[in-house]
Amino acid sequence: MFKKLQSLLLAFLLFISACSLETKTDEPVLSEVYVMNEGSFGNSNASVSSYDPVSGNVASGIFESVNGRVLGDVLNSFSLIDGKLFLVVNNSNKIEVVDPESFTSIATIDIKNQKSPRHIVKAGEGKAYVTNLYGNNVSIIDLNTYTETGVIPVGQNPEGIAVVGSRAFVANSGFGSGNTVSVIETSANQVIRTVEVGDNPVGVKVDRLGRVWVVCVGAYNDFSTPDDDTPGQIYLLDGGSGDVLQGLTVGGHPGRLALNPLNDKAYLLNGGVMEIDMTNLSVTNEMLIEGGWYSVDVDPESEQPSLWLTDPKNYNQNGEVVRYDFEGNELSRFSAGLIPGGLYFHSR
């Protein structure tokens, strides 16, 4: 009986594997990794590099070479919306919309009144939201006309933003003094709730369960006195109600966060790479990978999912991108541009 069961189980597993393999071959293959190089503030040297993971070749300055003009000052973030890449150029107060295949420019969205845009996210059909660091609001972007049609006041110095269903979650950093997340009902373009979280909320991500992860950097208070700093924290919010589900004090002053749905691990930059179990919100490895990394990304949909870290070096010379497996072993590395701050994995 036991042997029969074993045989059945084996046959089932083989079937599943065959299905998986078959599915795998149909999946798009990672063809390019676009590196979003922030550039240094005030120097208009933001750029995008393209890395071919097969050949290892790197092409730099692809926006300029394709479109014949400078990208702008500080490429703060990007987002793929309706198959187009939206590049948020912070100190140029604009968003460049490009075709991810060719990188040709589709549109340029001007953010009025120098509000210093930080992040963009799709917020319903034909609409996107942009957080404005100096505007203390969120711009509403019409994705049909590529224009700013209005603003929604939120808290002080908003940074990260994410959308779950019809709710947008905005981290109000207050330049270190904030501790709230504004919840916007996207159908009404109105803040319906303000949730208290840890000090200095900056990053917002959504996991596969629809939970909102808020990275709270912690307050510096008097910069000259490290003793009065408050520790970094992760807050988990319910994507529907906005209720705080759980909190985790991670210490230090964390930076970027990447979520890996394949192993339910989160990777947080906090003086190195910290590994967090997403199922029970606990730190499983305080220092998975050492280093002064600037950004962390996971490519769950590629053939060999891995951790991609960017090293800005001293912010005045070209940085590097280093690829690791989830055990923390280095796989490969390549040169990027000035202050590489995020990766977009383009598959064909």
Place this chain on the structure above:
Amino acid sequence: MNSALATAQVATSDTLVTDEVTVTSTRIHRSSELQPVYRTKIDSVQIASRRGEMLGSLLWSLPGVHVRSNGPGAASILSHRGLGGSRVSIEWEGIPLNHSMLGVADLSIVSNESVGAVDFSSGSGSSYSGSGIGSVISLSSPDDVKGLTLNEHVNTMGNTAVTFSGGVAGQSWKAFVLAGYRKDDNRFRYYDEAGDQVSKRKHAAGTGSQLMTVVQGRRGNAGLKSSFWWNKADHEVPENIYAGPGSAHQYDESFRWSNRMVLRRPGRTVRTSVHLSSVRLDYFNSRAGINSLSTSRSIGSDFSVSHSLKNMTELTYGASMDYILVTTSNFPEDKYRLSSSVFVNAAWEPLEGLSIYPSVSWNYFSEFENSVTYSAGMNYVLLPDDLFIRINYSGDYRVPTFNDLYWPDGGNALLEPEEAKRLEAGLAYMKAGKIPIRTSLSMFYTDLDKGIKWLPDEGGRFKAGNIQQLISRGVEWTGSTELSAGLWKIHLNNTITYNRVFIDEQRFKGDSSTGNQLPYEPLMSWSGSFRFSRGDWFAGVSSQFAGDRYATEEGANGPVVDSYIVTDLTAGTAFDIGDFRMLLSGRAGNIFDERYSAIRYYPMPLRNFSLNISINYKP
């Protein structure tokens, strides 16, 4: 020629026929050719020809100097021999213009009308000049104008400057007052390299006001000079052309009061100075909600005695003391620095034509350990009155700025002073006569240790550290001559600099900048001018060249700011109307429409024009 200004415009260049006996950029009280380092002055003709412009336009003609201007109306910082603005000491009547918090002097807020003379020394060492590793640029107040002069300057960028000055003199005294106001639109045509089009620059408008008084007197063997200068500037801070228009404003207000006294007795000279200054900076960025307010107040004094001994030996000893108090919204509390030094140096001539210049100083700083600095120089006359060889070696230091030490986010109170070993050697050829020739060749080598640099820590937060090892080496050549025939006078001046400056040691793991030329420091630069005059008419052409510069520490692997050569034309005439002496001059700037910038994406103006009218009345 009644007007000093007009006189200056058409006169013979005064660096060729006379030489200042009073040395202000070094403590070696000898003429330029006998110094152990390169020294020169910018003459009154050059200063007069740059009326209405800001100080950076004057200083680029100095060898080894590269002015990093962010464009008209924007910050302008000078670097010498690749060592950056904070390592060059710029002073006015002995008062430092380098800001105590920033370390640099912003040349964009000092107009050329404020300057009577520029005395430049490549720097004989900290044992002479105190904290500093680079050159010393010493500015004197203008004090030679007699009568009343009204000067008006306008240009095609929408800038206007009006200066009123007057001077009176008695047998043993003279007094001078200058009041000026300028309003600058700084709207100019520039080339947008990315858009491949000509655009118009704006967002750099500003105003400036100044008042200066200078009183000098002599009684017996004693002389006194008291100079007061109030200067105010209010200007927009422009962003680069691909960023937003900018929303920052800066208000600068300063006053400086210098009192210098010389007492000459047989065999000895006593020099003393006391100065007071207050510099207020108010940076306001409405968009970012940043208001940075700081006031730096200082009081300083200097005392030295020079003895003339046998064998043409001069022995100088003395002491100096400075106290700086910084009050700023950026620091949680006031910060101060008390510094003093005791020094002794000699000019010893053991053999005819051979001068030895040893120097040592003991330095005290309230924040740092005491230090001893030294210098040893030599000058030898190879051909009497004509050919001179010089060499100087010094151990120097530069103390960190207040921001380096105390900036709340990243300042490092444990910083130590930068240290440098500097070697300079050169030849000077001075041929007097009907066709005077003055030429010099200098070679220099600087090894900077504990260089202060802000680098990110593991968390990405920038912090100041003594982590940079720099090497700067190069060659400078200068040459000038003058021809006279009847009413005609022709003057030629040239300067060529080769300067290799780079980071010598890795500062962190993966540092790929080692060996690369430092950002914005040209390997080659050149400046030249050709002036001629006939009677009351004059004209001239001047050019400056800067080679390719790198915008990041990547060197040639990163973005390159293209080399440029910019040429200006000047012409004018002086004439009398009754008791008034008129000077009318015009300038065509960048006549070949060179598309250039000193800092990437901060373009400089294409062709532009200016007009200067000066009316002098001498009762």
